[in-house]
Amino acid sequence: MAASTPIPPTIYLGTFVHSKSLSELEICDQGAIGVDSAGVIKFVERDVVRVEDVKAKHWEWKDAEVVRVEDGFFFPGFIDTHTHASQHANTGLFGKTTLLSWLSTYTFPMEASLESLTKALTIYTNFVSRTLSHGTTTCAYYGTIHRFSTNLLADICLERGQRALVGRVCMDTDLSPEYYRDTSVESAIEESAASIDYIRSIDPEGAIVRPIITPRFAPSCSASCLAALGALAQETAAHIQTHISENKPEIELVASLFPASTSYADVYDTAGLLTPRTILAHAVHLTPAEVQLVAARGAKISHCPASNTALTSGCAPVRDLLNAGIAVGLGTDVSGGFSPSILEECRQAIWVSRFVAMASSDAAKLSTEEALYLATRGGAAVVGLESKVGGFDVGMEFDAQMVRLGSVSEGGDQKGEFEAGPVDVFGFETTDEKVQKWVYSGDDRNTVAVWVRGRLVHRTGRYVK
Amino acid sequence: MAASTPIPPTIYLGTFVHSKSLSELEICDQGAIGVDSAGVIKFVERDVVRVEDVKAKHWEWKDAEVVRVEDGFFFPGFIDTHTHASQHANTGLFGKTTLLSWLSTYTFPMEASLESLTKALTIYTNFVSRTLSHGTTTCAYYGTIHRFSTNLLADICLERGQRALVGRVCMDTDLSPEYYRDTSVESAIEESAASIDYIRSIDPEGAIVRPIITPRFAPSCSASCLAALGALAQETAAHIQTHISENKPEIELVASLFPASTSYADVYDTAGLLTPRTILAHAVHLTPAEVQLVAARGAKISHCPASNTALTSGCAPVRDLLNAGIAVGLGTDVSGGFSPSILEECRQAIWVSRFVAMASSDAAKLSTEEALYLATRGGAAVVGLESKVGGFDVGMEFDAQMVRLGSVSEGGDQKGEFEAGPVDVFGFETTDEKVQKWVYSGDDRNTVAVWVRGRLVHRTGRYVK
Structure with missing residues (x-):
């Protein structure tokens, strides 16, 4: 094998x-x-x-x-359009947290510890084994801010033969603890560029592994960091992944941090990060204007229902996103999500659509067929592989x-x-x-x-x- | 073993x-x-x-x-307070139905076929194996209208050593198809009484298996059938299980079928079926007056979140039921529910409580600890075994x-x-x-x-x- x-x-x-x-x-x-x-x-x-x-x-x-x-x-094969390999060991641990408290309680300490390549080897190897065992043939992974651990994740995917987009996480603001953040915009860009170069060096055609530029999410990046990452994306033609509008306190935080922006989506657009190669995870609470902007830029959305439910973030209105012409795939979002299985995520997408339907109209319900489409061809479009994978x-x-x-x-x-x-x-x-x-x-x-x-x-x- | x-x-x-x-x-x-x-x-x-x-x-x-x-x-051990052994073979099949269409499309034809003892043996043996494999040590089972198949289910539970409440289903109205219903109130009572006698004959102390009187739900029983079952319950001191307020069209149907009753719960109360030995499955849309009535009668509730979500029935307000002092347990409700696992049902109860919380207040959220309580001690109280099982x-x-x-x-x-x-x-x-x-x-x-x-x-x- x-x-x-x-x-x-x-x-x-x-x-x-x-x-x-x-x-x-x-x-x-x-x-x-x-x-x-x-x-x-x-x-x-x-x-x-x-x-x-x-x-x-x-x-x-x-x-x-x-x-x-x-x-x-x-x-x-299933396509997982958003997950955090670095949070695998925390799967199932939420306590009573929601997004922002969960980050500081569980997530940052775990991710910081993956500076150790030995620990990263164990966790990443196990997680790639797990996702493969659930039929995931393509996966968009968040690593950590550590370049070498992230590169190791790309090595493992290439060795195991799993298609992957592998991203070194960027974050330079004090939302992240001092022990786990980029120390400057310059070093963030340098490390990210070096990771892109490394991943392209081990698979020059990007047949199996490709790099992806990964600003964690707006609150953990300064405007200048976001802009520099937008420029890096243009320069390298690399994919981009980030989070958007996951829960309401987060959206308020973004509004307060970026007072000049008209919306959360506008923060990314201003930085040049809303492109046809961009994967936006969550998109639970986008305004109609933001949906239009995302659609106009050709950016894609990773729907992560298990995570949104587990963290009480909300119910993403997938039917509205699809009706706006946006490509939508499924993401397990481990460990906000509690399972590395896209089959479980299909079920969760169906359940969440039923809750949307209970509050609005039956048209919101996703059928079994639609969930399977999101898990395959939909996901392929989100990661830019719709001409290569997703169907026979x-x-x-x-x-x-x-x-x-x-x-x-x-x-x-x-x-x-x-x-x-x-x-x-x-x-x-x-x-x-x-x-x-x-x-x-x-x-x-x-x-x-x-x-x-x-x-x-x-x-x-x-x-x- | x-x-x-x-x-x-x-x-x-x-x-x-x-x-x-x-x-x-x-x-x-x-x-x-x-x-x-x-x-x-x-x-x-x-x-x-x-x-x-x-x-x-x-x-x-x-x-x-x-x-x-x-x-x-x-x-x-887990306690499953509501499931249909007779629907096991349909697990995972919903199509695009909701409650009433699902009954006629999937459920009635399958249940009717269990008149065959050979078929019943296969399905019931496999289902008891499945529920045991998920750690379910006590289970409240619906059988079918067939006395001998239902008795066979009790035999299997006794032989395998799984505690069970086993109920022959009663239904005599034309909501059920002609090929699958009781032909008269008298025959319904006679068959039910004979099943109670049989189950008590194989386990006289009720140490492992006990009978349970099982009017399917109000729309499939005439008022005289319900009243006769209420009398039978009093005479035999047997437990009672039925469904209540699962989805809105069903509630409207009950109102039209029982115009003299003040509510769905009142239909059962009038028939003498609302007792401390009664298990009411679902209770998604009870009015405050019904919650008071159920609490006053000491009747118990089986919360079936997987089924309620899969059939888009609604989100039961478990916190309100608990606050009213009602005993609540979990039910897998196969095959409205898609899994025979009470562990899965714990997760579903937690998710549903989060959806209730998104629409109302954080107080609705069930914690991990609370879900595990419902799965064990809560369920024990629902089946009347709180002094015997549910804890160490x-x-x-x-x-x-x-x-x-x-x-x-x-x-x-x-x-x-x-x-x-x-x-x-x-x-x-x-x-x-x-x-x-x-x-x-x-x-x-x-x-x-x-x-x-x-x-x-x-x-x-x-x-x-």
């Missing part, structure tokens, strides 16, 4: 499921997806009766490997997971071990219903294998070809 | 955690709990240095077995789960199998923080053994004494 092992041309045979559009899933029960040694999807066949017929049609694939899914389906289209690269479900034998399972995971299939279910069962009760046990660019990057004991 | 195997006197050694009050957990890092061969807790020691000291103090326990938990803790008090019976968490070794886990489950412990965590991590990211993999009344009723490969 090492990143350098050659990939044999492979035909993935059996049921595949992916998004055709925001509201529509394609379920193909007898599919065949041909992936070449570069990891590119060269053909997609439907209504396949026998693999021999596929090989007869595509004669140059006669020696290709075949990977069959017998009692499940292939699904595109000819010409795309094969980022995928094999999903297997548990089947209940006559008489019921009495052992009580349930190694096959939490989903029970009784035999009456259509493929569509199997997908629903997976979305509402599945977990990492159901993701038995994961591929990035055609390379097997994770598998469990239940993976069989 | 058969229900008839004798239980040796056993000392449970190591960390235990349980609720002291609604808002307070007791965490005892060096505990010893002595459980006799009847499953009763005879002593609880704290600050234990060596098991020999415990045996010296309690010299008659010198030959007792010792079960140690090394890297986790003992926690009281001398004189109570030992219903418990052994919780083990995963530990991350230096360098991070690179295998990506994560057999120990979803919780990562890095070594810095206090026991309180381990409990928090378990609540927010744990699952059935962390429940490695389960006891009811001192009897081991479930274990996984990670259980070691």
Whole structure:
């Protein structure tokens, strides 16, 4: 599974499921997806009766490997558009905090400790293993302010073969404690630029890992720091990630810190940070004018419902954001979010949309299909990879997971071990219903294998070809 | 593990955690709990240095077995105060329905099919295995209208050693389809009485299984059926379970069906069904007068947040119910709810309370401690077992789960199998923080053994004494 092992041309045979559009899933029960040694999807066949017929049609694939899914389906790899690898060890710890108190109680001390490369190695390795095990094939990571730890995170992603945007965090104001902040704008830019250079040096084409400029969020950056990061983004053509409008005290804080700005979004726009390569996490409380501005600049939004609920931040109005034409993906936002799973995040997005619906109109509800779209094609658009990943289209690269479900034998399972995971299939279910069962009760046990660019990057004991 | 195997006197050694009050957990890092061969807790020691000291103090326990938990803790078994065993096979299937359309699309056809004892055996066996695997030691089950299938569910619970209230469903109006309803009030009462008699015949003391009178909910029962069930409850002194005020169209339906009643709660009160032995599921939209009436009658409430969210029913105001002095427990309400796990239900209760808080005041928020109380002592009060289970008090019976968490070794886990489950412990965590991590990211993999009344009723490969 090492990143350098050659990939044999492979035909993935059996049921595949992916998004055709925001509201529509394609379920193909007898599919065949041909992936070449570069990891590119060269053909997609439907209504396949026998693999021999596929090989007869595509004669140059006669020696290709075949990977069959017998009692499940292939699904595109998930895309996590916002998470903090550096907060992984705090997962599940909130106490009674909300955003600003949570930062000082739990987050800053933990992040500061990752100056230690030994500690960073443990936490980052474990977190990349965790996200891969949940089927996440692309991840936009916050690191810490430490250049070398952040670079180590990029090394780990490249070695493990997980697509990643890896960002060294910038923050220079006294919202951050003295023991954990950039000491000047100059040093912030220097360290960030050096991290960008390093990440580009280990993967010059950005095929797997790419750098991302990461001002933590407006309150922790001075106006001059933000402006310098905007200039760096323009100079390097790198992606940008930050937070916006997560909770109300934060928004008031931004208004008081940037009195000349007309809105939170305007703070970023003034600094040149609102671009088509920008990922804005949260966007819970944007005003209509801000939504228009974000849409006009082509910036993208990472919806992080688990985190927004856990920290009582609010319910992001995803339907309104989508209606404004903004690209929206899902983010686990560990450890504000309590799970590294995008499947859990799909559920949370659905629940949050129901709370929005209870307070406004039924139109706010996200369907299962829509949540899965946000988790794949939506996320791909947010990280600028919509032409490469998110679905099984000819010409795309094969980022995928094999999903297997548990089947209940006559008489019921009495052992009580349930190694096959939490989903029970009784035999009456259509493929569509199997997908629903997976979305509402599945977990990492159901993701038995994961591929990035055609390379097997994770598998469990239940993976069989 | 058969229900008839004798239980040796056993000392449970190591960390235990349980609720002291609604808002307070007791965490005892060096505990010893002595459980006799009847499953009763005879002593609880704290600050234990060596098991020999415990045996010296309690010299008659010198030959007792010792079960140690090394890297986790003992926690009281969970109590599920409302779930439908008969809907287990539909878990995760909602489509785009809400309550009333969901009943006719998914629920009635599935329940009707359980007239087949073969099918009932498979589904009920699997569901009891599932609930046990999630640490549920007591469960209030809805069966179906079929007496023999319902009796089979009671047999399975008794055989597996899970405490259960098992109810044959009554419904005689044309809200239910012709193929699945009681044909008359007389036959409804006759079948229900026969099921009560059967369940009492297999467990005369009700030590493990007890019958429960189960009018589905007001719209599916005629006034005379409800009144006859009220009389049956008085005659048999059996428990009662039903649904109340789950969603708004349902409430309007009840108002139109029972024009003489002043409220939904009044419908049940008029029929003699609002008693201290009554479990009311949902109670999302009760009026203040109904809350007063429920409190005055001493009836209990099963809070089912996962179901209420999944079906967009609403957010039950749990804080108000608690403040009114009503006993509240948690219910998974499968398959309106999407998980048989009370741990998941704790999280859902916390999330729903945050949505209530966003719309009203911070006082609505449930803490982790409060959710765990509802899952154990709160639930015990709802099913009338508060003097027997829910905590580790001398004189109570030992219903418990052994919780083990995963530990991350230096360098991070690179295998990506994560057999120990979803919780990562890095070594810095206090026991309180381990409990928090378990609540927010744990699952059935962390429940490695389960006891009811001192009897081991479930274990996984990670259980070691």
